[in-house]
Amino acid sequence: MPKIGMRAWIILFFVIVSIGGLILMNNVFQIKHDKIHDALENMELSEQFREIRLFSKEDSLKAEAMMRDFNATKAVVNVALGDSRLVTSVLLFCIIIVSSIILVVVIWRISKPLRELKHATEQIRQGNFSVHLPETGLPEMRELKNSFNVMSRELETIQTRLLVAEKEMIWKDLSRILAHEIKNPLTPIQLVIQRLEERLESNPEKVPDLLPESISIISQEIDNLRLLAQDFSNYAKVNQPNTEAVNPALSIREIVKSYSQDYQINLDLADDLQVKFDKTHFYQVVTNILQNAIDASELGGKIDIRLYGERSYVVLCIKDYGSGIESKDIPRIFEPYFSKKSKGTGLGLALVKKLCDANAVILRVKSKPNEGSEFTLIMEGYHA
Amino acid sequence: MFEALSSKILAGVVSLSMLLFSSFEGNDPSLSAINHSTSSGYLYLSGQLHSAFENDFAPIFASGVPIPIYYNLNLKKGSRMVMQKRFLHVVTFDPVTGVYEVSKEGEPEVFYTDSVEQVIRKLSSYRFKIPYQSSWGIVKVRIEAALTKVRFPDMDQEMDLMILWKLKKPSAQTQIDLRELK
Known part of the structure; x- marks a missing residue:
């Protein structure tokens, strides 16, 4: 049964009162009929008439005709009474059935535009602004x-404009970041080449002395460019996670190996725990967070990594004692391209967030x- | 088929309406199971008509007008009708003598009585005799009782007596294998 409004309640009330009135009227009618029926049953003529001695043939015929008439009238009235009671009750029953059907149909039709409106509002809420309602029904409806419809059309236009503006902004940001990140390694390469050119003009025989350092710089900057491309590529293609049982302690120890010589990394890991995670994603997440901690710390700085179980979950904490993040920046650190570091694309933590979401x-x-x-x-533990 | 279905729906609506909204008692007639036997190449069908005349019929019988009660008999082999026959029972009352006359088609004797209870008892049973052929095999026998409209000439009124049966025609049916009968 759909929710009904005031108008439907009024109709319902009216129908109930009308039907109630009809039932009451029928009851009164039936009682009156019962009385007539009882009175009719008590009307007897034949026996008394038969007992009267009639002296002439003419009188006998008159009496016979009267008895026939009386009996026939009684029979006709009796059947007519039954007919009347039957017909009224059937009519009343039909009126109630038809009224009920009409009531349901009317309530259904009254609430239909409201249901359409509710459905359309839900679609708008889900972001489908192309929904339009047929402009039918009562004038106010x-x-x-x-x-x-006007509102949904306006919302659709605004949404289209916003999407265009957003795309444009993304492209602008991306172009700016890419230009900046590509320029950074290009500058030292350009400087090295300039220095080599100058040396080639002024003192060509000393050029080989410069080559090892120059090659090292160029190679380093090419690596940086490759890393930049890798970061963008990683962020763009986060696949559906292939969840499996991962031993986090084992993976963390492997990741930490390459950093432990330059930093004081303290491990407090429960070795017997397993988590539901895509193994590659887990590596990427831990590596990025650890890289972030290292970037924030001084060389030789302290980093604590703690892994422990808590009910059905496994908790991993990576804590550094470095520069920290200002409270106003904390809500933005997982946004793509947001970075306060001199180096970096701002995609590391954004990738971490994306991978965490993908792995629940x-x-x-x-x-x-x-x-x-x-x-x-906070990861879901894996229990075989 | 459609007629049978619509009459059943109508009877259902009437019964429900009467139950809910009417103090009219009327009658709820029903036919008992059909009994059958054979003799001299004839098939005898008999049974009872229950609760058909107890209410409101006494003044109708006493009206002096002949009151007919019909029994429609159908014999079907599969969907093919092999026999269709209508039997008529009639009650007539003489107001001068106070005697009821009950004649039943298929029964040679006419029954006379001054008691309406005996009239009802006499009318509440039937026995029909019909010729049959063993080659019909298995037949479906259906008997339906019905009343008709009766004209009261002195009053120039025609009344449908089915009202007193709440428009319900009682019926009974059975299946008989005529090959097995001797």
């Missing part, structure tokens, strides 16, 4: 539907400027 992992961050940051991953 038509007006309401017209207003709704909760990611939390606490940070204070000059005190350090703590990233916490």
